[in-house]
Amino acid sequence: MRLLPSFVALALGLLVSADPLLSPYRVHERRGHIPVGWSYDRKHDSTAAIPLRFALKQNNIDAIGDYLMAVSQPESEGYGKHWSAGEVFRKFSPSTESIGAVLAWLEENGFDSSRAKLTRNRGWIEVQATVEEAERLLQTEYHVYGHETGQEHVACDSYHLPEHVQSHVDFVTPTVHFDAKISKRSGSGSPDGTARSVGQPGHGTSPKTTGEIQTLLNQLESCDKQITPICLRALYGLVYEPLAASKNSYGIVEYTPQAYLQSDLDMFHSNFSQGLVGVAPEMVSIDGGYAQTQYTGFEYNGESDLDLEYAMNLVTAAQPITLYQAGDMVEGASFNNFLDAIDGTYCTFEGGDDPTQDAIYPDPYGGGYEGPEDCGTAKPTNVISTSYSYNEADLTPFYTARQCAEYAKLGLMGVTVLYSSGDYGVAGNGGYCLTPNGTYSLNGTIFNPSFPGTCPYITSVGATQVNPGSTVYDPEGACEQVIYSGGGFSNYFAMPDYQKTAVEYYLTNYYPQYPPNIWNASGTSRGFPDIAANGANYVVAIDGTFNLVYGTSCSSPVSGAILTMVNDARLAVGKSPIGFINPTIYSSSFAGVFNDITMGGNQGCGTAGYTAVPGWDPVTGLGTPNFPKLIAKWLLLP
Structure with missing residues (x-):
């Protein structure tokens, strides 16, 4: 390791x-x-x-x-x-x-x-x-x-x-990295989106939509057309009422200007979870972050509405949700801002602010958040889900290694960190692939993995779907509606020991038939995703209407909710939270506790991408969670 x-x-x-x-x-x-x-x-x-x-x-x-x-x-x-x-x-x-x-x-x-x-x-x-x-x-x-x-x-x-x-x-x-913006913006604050869509990590990773729903379906027989909470509970066996909510916690990370609307949460919950009507997440502001309502629409509310509506429903009204809202409307934020605030060892030991000016906060140009940079001020929850990402190639190896080590520190402290794997198959955000000279192109042929999905110290979550004409009782396939599950092999990180048996089995039995110059064919690099969950046809209340939404943005918060309920069961009997789960879920003792996905692929870069096959694969990982099996296995561990 x-x-x-x-x-x-x-x-x-x-x-x-x-x-x-x-x-x-x-x-x-x-x-x-x-x-x-x-x-x-x-x-x-x-x-x-x-x-x-x-x-x-x-x-x-x-x-x-x-x-x-x-x-x-x-x-x-x-x-x-x-x-x-x-x-x-x-x-x-x-x-x-x-x-x-x-x-x-x-x-x-x-x-x-x-x-x-x-x-x-x-x-x-x-x-x-x-x-x-x-x-x-x-x-x-x-x-x-x-x-x-x-x-x-x-x-x-x-x-x-x-x-x-x-x-x-x-x-x-600031040097070669494009993760944060430090100079004065022109036209910031205009309602046409100027300087709005790049104020968060991974421009282009927001969920996708096919538009407004005319007729709401909420029956198990309709889950191939519309996913609602009852579909997810049936797919993954999530029948559970929290027993130790006061000891447990689940965090969702959002980056301003993305923000939820309480009216949307209430609209969703009035249809699917009456006990949550009027309930808001417990917001932790990071570097001036707040649930802005000045700008609305799918671009601004889609991600946060989606994450919170499903996270809150699946963990029930008994379990509060923490919302980490990072960055103000002017400067935005990067993953480093979030890590500064969530991990005191990354910025200020044992909590408190470090009131020194860095590359973003306080805003040295005026107009933005001018308070002290948030450092070690936010307590980490037991599970943290983030539906944003960069392309690995956006950042340098030194930079990604430093951030990846910080996720390892969170794991050491018992935190489970989930990241969505991306929505463009083997391509990067926006469908861009790499060219031989290292640049991006929509016509590129070199696979473009995501980050932090390739970090070996987080759990990367891909996307599946209820196949058209199928039911929740039939096997799912890899998501091939509107989006394709991000997956592949890192160009920066070596294969961790916990993954070797599973990935080597895949490479031995299902070796991808692509030239080695378009993917990392070394057989020694980190493969992703680790697990998957449904990511197609979600019913989400956004700006007063129900929309159909797609993406690994759906599958990550759902997986986090399921793991939060596993934590609840362990905490209820006096055991520790599950923390960094990858070594456990890849172990032989956990064989068969995920629903293996063997249909579909994740096309991109002018190819069919990889194919979902028996066992781990770089499309859906180990598969989707089976809550009864997972909770039984984790309760047996010390």
Whole structure:
């Protein structure tokens, strides 16, 4: 499981070290292409301010997979003995040597102690610099990029670090990454969507719809046409009333401007769960996030309405739902904002704010959230579901490795983290695939995996469907209506040990007949998704009407609700939450507890994609949950 730093080094092709006394500069990160929707605008003003952040290397991070397996593998003596936030902090806090090396280098380049600030968790060093100073320090050139919506972003094509500093730094922001927007937007706040649709991770990952429903069907015999809660309960055997709701928790993550409408929740619940009418989720605001109502429509309300309506219904009125609403209407937010707030070891140890200005908050340009950045202020729930994603190729190997390690830390603390696997089959968001030169194209032929779906420390959720003409008592197939279940093999992350038997069986018996230059055919990379759930024909109340909705955006919150009820059963008998589930669900003791999906595929990139087959496959993973079998197996574990 010691895969992150070694694979990152491999992916970047780092040069062999030279004489340390000379400490030559080396390329630390390089971006191969400009993400879809962005284009070069102009050279950045040399006198403009840039809030540089240096992500320091963490101690013992190469062994984080081993630590996680010790509390997550069912055969382990330490199963379920999760760590406290303090234990996580002490184990992974960057060394004094790393802090000293970076501070000394900054001081040599004119940034004395009054300008270079170490965050309270010792994980970041922050410096306010002019563009001219940053370009000299990192041997790069900063540009301003424009998005098709009017958003602007500051970035460079690559940057350099001295050889003796490289080993102490994961990455620097803002540099090559397009996960956050730090410059003043033009036209933000206009109702035509300007600067609205890129204010969250993975532009293009929202659920899809075929429009308004004329006649509402709520019978089991109609589940091939409309999915309602009774369909899901019948498909997955979810007949359960919570017993330990006060000890349990389930969190849904949304990124502003996506927001729910209470009137939509009430409309849905009045038809499917009367006890929830008038009930709102318990909202935790992250960096100015709020349930905005200024802009409405499917683009703004579809995701959040979907997630909350089904999550709340399936866990029943007895179990409160936590809504993590990240980012304000101007700046938006990235996954790093959420991780800052949810994991105190990522930003500020043992809670509280770290009132230093970073690349996003406080908004240095005015008009946005100007309070302190939320760091360690949000308590993590036992299960967290997120229906947003990037393409893996949008981000650099160092950056994805750092985030992936943070999900491992959450697993160590007993948190189950679910991410939707994507809606475009083997293609990336929007149906874009990669080309031989590393750029995106709708005509590309190289498979484009999602992130964090490829992170080995989260559970990736694909999508299935009740096949046309079938019932909930018939086997489901892979989703091939409107969307295709995202799946495939990572280009960044090595195959984790817990997955080897299942993936090797697939590659031995059902090897994809595609040229090795369009997919990662090494046989040593992380496969995804891990599991699946229905993602087609959902009935969702959006802006006062019922709509048919499709996507892995549906399957992730439904899977999270089912796992939340498993947690309830364990907590009711005095056991720990299930935490990081992958080592358990891939184990031989859990064989047969998921409904195996053997029909359908996930086309994309001009191909038929992969095919659902017996056992694990890169379309539907291990299959869909069978709640009675899952709860019985997990109750037997310590």
